[in-house]
Amino acid sequence: MFISAGIFPIPANKGGAVEELIDTFTENNAKEDRYEISVASCVFKGREIKAKTKGVKYYYFRTPFYLSLADKMYYLYVDRIEKDWRSMFRQYCFRNRHYIKKITETLDLKAYDAVIVENNMSLLEKLSEVMGEEFERKCMYHMHSNLVDNEEMIPYLARCRKILAVSDYVKDHLYQTVPQLRNTEIVKVTNGIRGWTYSTEERQSLREQMRDRYHVGEEETIYLFAGRVSPEKGVLEMTRAFRAVLPRLRHKSRLFIVGSASSGSDKESYYYRAVKKEAAQSPESIILTGYINHEDVAKYHVMADAQIVPSIMDDPAPLTVLEGMSMGNFLLLSKAGGIPEYSANYSNKIFFERGDSFEKNIRDAFLSYDQDKAPHRYENSANHFGEERYYRELAEAVDVS
Secondary structure (H helix, E strand, C coil): EEECCCCCCCCCCCCHHHHHHHHHHHHHHHHHHHCCCCEEEEEECCCCCCCCCCEEEEEEECCHHHHHHHHHHHHHHHHHHHHHHCCHHCCCCCHHHHHHHHHHHHHHHHHHEECCCCCCCHHHHHHHHHCCHHHHEEEEECCCCCCCCCCCHHHHHHHHCCCCCHHHHHHHHHHHHHHHHHCCCEECCCCEECCCCHHHHHHHHHHHHHHHCCCCCCCCEEEEEEECCCCCHHHHHHHHHHHHHHCCCCCCCCEEECCCCEECCCCCCCCHHHHHHHHCCCCEEEEEEEEECCCHHHHHHHHHCCEEEECCCCCCCCCCHHHHCCCCCCEEEEECCHHHHCCCCCCCCCCCCHHHHHHHHHHHHHHHHHHCCCCCCCCCCCCCCCCHHHHHHHHHHHHCC
């Protein structure tokens, strides 16, 4: 049983990195017919982009209207009044409580051989209550962050059968900073992605189409940021750095910011509006696309010459880095968290440090790439973080015989 975070639906019709990973596992399992899988998810509304995986039993839990309204009011307060950068993570407070309650009331969780909780730590206390002794034998927590954002959950986290960490960085960080977890087994499960497969001719054609769409010449340099536009991702600092170096770049350049404040929505946070205001000072050179369906993000990778990941936080294992490597893009990377670990064997990259000179370091990275830029080449980069590897590692970690 996979219990999703309850923010975005499964299948991942509204995006979400964790939701994409659940889909990846269920789809690969369908090929091998190895496990019987159930998935708990919130309800999906809108046009279906991805179909349900054959053989998977889905349980959907709907949020009452009055709770959705309460969440909207709370979000407006946190975002507009408090101006809390975590507003996007706090916008489903009431919905989350209802989701936990309905799951534990509806599902017989003791009947499953394994229960995998995906990136929603607040579920653990209630699961422990309803599962009793079975909790320690069957419940595993899939840790997609290095942060224990709810200290009240640490005793329950420590009682999980295993913690599945997305990188050695996360694994080591938990052991070093949370003493209660030192007797808990933490296993690394490497993230994986579906490779975007284009022939050289297809890539060239798509590159031309996308550049024509945005009126970009082949001689221009396109830098790409793809991901959530939020403070911990360093998007505002990146935008300022790019504006500052524009007069010094040898090649005519543009920066594409592909993403929104939250997956699956074009809802604007106070931070997104700050990035938008900064970009508006160089409207020909900085383009914000808003939310783009995950299936279409590959087109922007093909159009780009270089991709930038300017994380301020210790990003555990961002999928956008894996996507850039699988496409053979040149990468400008923040030296943070699990990013160096995942890109260790990839040569087409420049690292920049964080700290007090973060913006200057980003400017230097732009200038360094601009100085040494070679004509764009289509490189068939091997996808060392493919979906089959992810499926195999997670299956071995769960170890249900």
